[in-house]
Amino acid sequence: MLRDLDKPIRAVLRWQLLATAVLMLVAGFWAGANGALSAVLGGSISIFSGLAAAIVASLGKADSAGGVLLSALGAEAVKIGLIVILLWLVLTTYRDVVVLAFLGTFAVTVLIFTMAFFVREV
Numbered sequence: 001m002l003r004d005l006d007k008p009i010r011a012v013l014r015w016q017l018l019a020t021a022v023l024m025l026v027a028g029f030w031a032g033a034n035g036a037l038s039a040v041l042g043g044s045i046s047i048f049s050g051l052a053a054a055i056v057a058s059l060g061k062a063d064s065a066g067g068v069l070l071s072a073l074g075a076e077a078v079k080i081g082l083i084v085i086l087l088w089l090v091l092t093t094y095r096d097v098v099v100l101a102f103l104g105t106f107a108v109t110v111l112i113f114t115m116a117f118f119v120r121e122v
Contacts, residue, residue, distance in 0.1 A: 009054045012112060015115070016043060016047045016112050019108050019112055020040060020043025020109060023104065023108065024036045024043070024105075027098065027104075027105070035098040037094075041097070042107075043105045045083060045106055046083070046110045048086070049086065050113045053075040056071075056078045057074075090102065
C-alpha cells in the first residue's frame with residue numbers, strides 16, 4: 001500500500017517516523033516512560049492522519065480541476081477529523097500524558113508533513 005504513494009509522501013512519512021523516534025528518546029530521558037509514550041502518541045497522530053489523507057487523495061478522481069479540488073478538500077477533511085478525534089481520545093483516556101512531549105512531538109511532525117511540497121519527484 002505504501003509503495004502506491006508518491007515519493008514525497010513516503011519521504012515525509014519517513015522523516016516523521018525519525019522525528020518521532022528522536023523526540024521519544026528525548027522525552028523518555030526527560031520525563032521517563034510516560035514522556036516517551038506521550039511523544040510516540042503525539043507523533044503517531046500526525047503520521048496516521050497524514051497517511052489517511054494521502055490515501056484518500058490518491059483515491060480521488062483527478063480528471064478535471066474540480067475533481068482535483070474535491071479530492072484535496074476531502075483528504076484535508078479526513079486529516080483534520082482524524083487529528084481532532086485522536087487528540088481528544090489520547091487527552092481524555094491517558095491520564096499520565098506528558099502534555100509538552102505529546103503536543104511538541106505532534107507539532108513537529110505536523111510541520112514536517114508540510115514539507116512534502118518541497119520533495120522533488122524522481
